[in-house]
Amino acid sequence: MRVTLWGTRGSLPSAGPETLRYGGNTSCVEVRGEDGTLLVLDAGTGIRRLGATVGEIPAVDVLLTHLHMDHLQGLGFFAPLYRPKVxxxxxxxxxxTMDLQARLVRYLSPPLFPVRLRELPCDLVLLDVPLGRFTIGALEVAAALVSHPGPTVGYRISDGRVAMAYLxxxxxxxxxxxxxxxxxxxxxxxxxxxxxLLIHDVQYADAEYPQYVGWGHSAIGHALAFAALAGARRLMTFHHNPTHSDDDLDRLIETARRGEPPFELIPGREGMTIAL
Amino acid sequence: MQKPIELILMRQLASYLAMPILIADREGNLLYYNQPAEAILGRRFAETGEMRSEEWVQTLPLYEEDGSPIPPERRPLLVALRERRVVHRRVRIQGLDGRSRRIESTVLPLDGQGGRSLGGAIIFWELDPS
Known part of the structure; x- marks a missing residue:
């Protein structure tokens, strides 16, 4: 299984000289199975660049964790949506209260977006994520609701040999x-x-968290403690705060490493690929 | 095995509230009761821990207000879970400290996304506190 990060920023795209190394695009992760199965986790602004690289593919599965804008904003710019045979x-x-189509068209329709879902030329199928296990190609996916405002799932993806989680x-x-x-x-x-591999929310420094309790995100200390509890082999930081610069994130991660966590701590940088 | 997120958040909320709350899973197994509930149930949750449905039906018997026993299938929680409706009634409960107390209780069945039955929350209060 191969995992590529196309957007690691949380909340808001944050392009600028201070976010060049970690990246400014919002949540999007590509997961490739050894048989070529392509899963896309979330459709933040990072999905645009992914769409430009996928080439001729018969099918793609986009798994949304929830429908907040930073996980959806790039969807209309995903090139396979405009290919009739995909x-x-x-x-x-x-x-x-509402099916997935009704919720998606709130964004993918005028006046917020010029193209309607029904006008997309691809063969589009919208599906409710089963809360449990299901299979896509050679990959087994498990979904479960997690602590975040509104219906939000996390995913566990396994090819039978290795497993990753995306929260x-x-x-x-x-x-x-x-x-x-x-x-x-x-x-x-x-x-x-x-x-x-655990890809996990690291939105806040520990000192910032008390101001944002209930907003649905973790401080780095929570991510470290959660990864240790779960027995993850690697923790990759993700959903970085738009106000955190590259230097801020370097400092957060360096401080965390000094605590010698019982797993590999990987800074989640846009563009990086990890083979499991 | 991890509990459903709705029960995790319910337990977290209950731990902060000042009213007695007990949480059970969909089989009626006792998962948690908060500190205000400890005063009525007669023992700290840290001492009892989780209990199977059959067990806590025995150790915390319920009675009608006239003193006649309430059989397990007519206990408010099990009615609420079986019929998936809110149940509200007055009963007597024999606490784990041996004291009998008159209480009023409301049982809310907890339904999750996709119509999943998750369990129930019992909110209750003592009618004649000493």
């Missing part, structure tokens, strides 16, 4: 008196347990 499956978390927007410490709690009372635990 099957595009878009998976999103179920809602009790870009996750506040497992919300309301916990002593974080981390026992695994059974920790949001996201089953998805992340024993994975080879």
């Amino acid at each position: 099957q595009v499956h878009i998976w999103g978390p179920p809602s009790t 870009p927007d996750h506040e497992p410490a919300l309301g916990a008196r002593h974080f981390p709690e026992e695994p059974k009372w920790t949001s996201g635990y089953d998805l992340a347990a024993g994975v080879d």
